[in-house]
Amino acid sequence: MTIEEVPTPKCGLNDVLIKVHAAGVCGTDLxxxxxxxxxxxxxxxxxxxxHEFAGEIVEMGEDARRAxxxxxxxxxxxxxxxxxxxxxxxxxxxxxxxKRTQIIGVDRDGAFADYIAMPAGNVVRLHGIPTDVGAxxxxxxxxxxxxxxxxxxxxxxxxxxxxxxxxxxxxxVAKAAGASLVIxxxxxxxxxxLARRMGxxxxxxxxxxxxxxxxLEATHGNGVDLVCEMSGHPVGHAQAFxxxxxxxxxxxxxxxSQSTEVDFAKEIIFRGLTVYGVTGRKMYSTWNTMGRxxxxxxxxxxxxxxxxxxxxxxxxAIGVIKDGKAGKVILEIAS
Ligand SMILES: [Zn+2]
Ligand SMILES: [Zn+2]
Numbered sequence: 001m002t003i004e005e006v007p008t009p010k011c012g013l014n015d016v017l018i019k020v021h022a023a024g025v026c027g028t029d030l031x032x033x034x035x036x037x038x039x040x041x042x043x044x045x046x047x048x049x050x051h052e053f054a055g056e057i058v059e060m061g062e063d064a065r066r067a068x069x070x071x072x073x074x075x076x077x078x079x080x081x082x083x084x085x086x087x088x089x090x091x092x093x094x095x096x097x098x099k100r101t102q103i104i105g106v107d108r109d110g111a112f113a114d115y116i117a118m119p120a121g122n123v124v125r126l127h128g129i130p131t132d133v134g135a136x137x138x139x140x141x142x143x144x145x146x147x148x149x150x151x152x153x154x155x156x157x158x159x160x161x162x163x164x165x166x167x168x169x170x171x172x173v174a175k176a177a178g179a180s181l182v183i184x185x186x187x188x189x190x191x192x193x194l195a196r197r198m199g200x201x202x203x204x205x206x207x208x209x210x211x212x213x214x215x216l217e218a219t220h221g222n223g224v225d226l227v228c229e230m231s232g233h234p235v236g237h238a239q240a241f242x243x244x245x246x247x248x249x250x251x252x253x254x255x256x257s258q259s260t261e262v263d264f265a266k267e268i269i270f271r272g273l274t275v276y277g278v279t280g281r282k283m284y285s286t287w288n289t290m291g292r293x294x295x296x297x298x299x300x301x302x303x304x305x306x307x308x309x310x311x312x313x314x315x316x317a318i319g320v321i322k323d324g325k326a327g328k329v330i331l332e333i334a335s
């Protein structure tokens with residue numbers, strides 16, 4: 001990965017050109033930095049990376065302008081999954097599952113740059129949400145999707161398993177949505193501190209605590225109504241199924257790098273569990289709900305942000321994430 005001068009992206013008829021003010025650094029960027037198997041199979045360099053950002057609209061294509069919704073000079077963020085709009089999924093409200101999805105900063109040029117061109121339909125207006133928050137609404141949206149999908153959260157009990165940034169955001173979303181008990185677990189105590197700051201009532205570290213026993217104790221032997229599995233680790237999956245109450249729900253966001261063994265009869269079927277795979281953010285109901293929760297003051301993701309660097313110090317930004325010392329890291333690009 002290198003920092004280079006590249007041409008300003010072309011703003012197509014249906015696009016807006018955005019001057020990037022801030023961008024979030026993600027685990028995905030770490031995979032690209034390390035050029036692991038996933039990254040080397042997926043990316044076709046040269047590509048500008050970065051997919052979480054907020055900035056100002058500085059140019060609008062003719063059709064985008066004529067649509068009459070976005071305004072020159074306003075602050076926006078954007079859904080980074082660009083979908084085809086024509087497939088079965090796109091046409092039935094499941095655009096987040098479009099087979100032809102192109103992800104900015106992965107499949108096409110992204111946001112760790114002064115400018116990014118985005119299809120107007122992907123752009124989300126901030127309407128007063130601070131730029132730094134706008135820059136991380138992509139992963140906050142993953143958390144909103146994970147916590148709210150299919151669960152009746154008010155008054156419920158929620159276990160967030162894995163407290164990377166999205167897990168910590170999920171703790172905040174569960175609190176905001178009215179959960180009566182939020183339990184969080186992680187092997188990293190710094191992350192558990194962040195989870196507590198986001199409102200977790202109980203935090204568990206599997207290196208010290210028997211997670212399943214502790215969750216059952218905290219729920220009078222029942223288990224929780226909703227488990228948000230954010231670790232992607234095989235041990236996490238076993239704990240997720242064992243800590244959900246009979247008839248409960250497990251929403252899976254953490255992505256395992258290998259296959260996991262599951263005893264379907266014992267762990268899922270006879271426990272009556274509902275299991276849901278979380279991909280991206282629903283277009284655009286997740287964004288709508290998230291925007292309201294943030295603007296209404298119910299949800300503040302900022303306690304999870306631990307570091308800020310100028311774009312030029314991307315290596316340091318990646319370094320603190322790799323060392324497990326960071327919550328969310330923001331790149332300051334312009335203001
Ligand atoms: Zn991300
Ligand atoms: Zn599609």
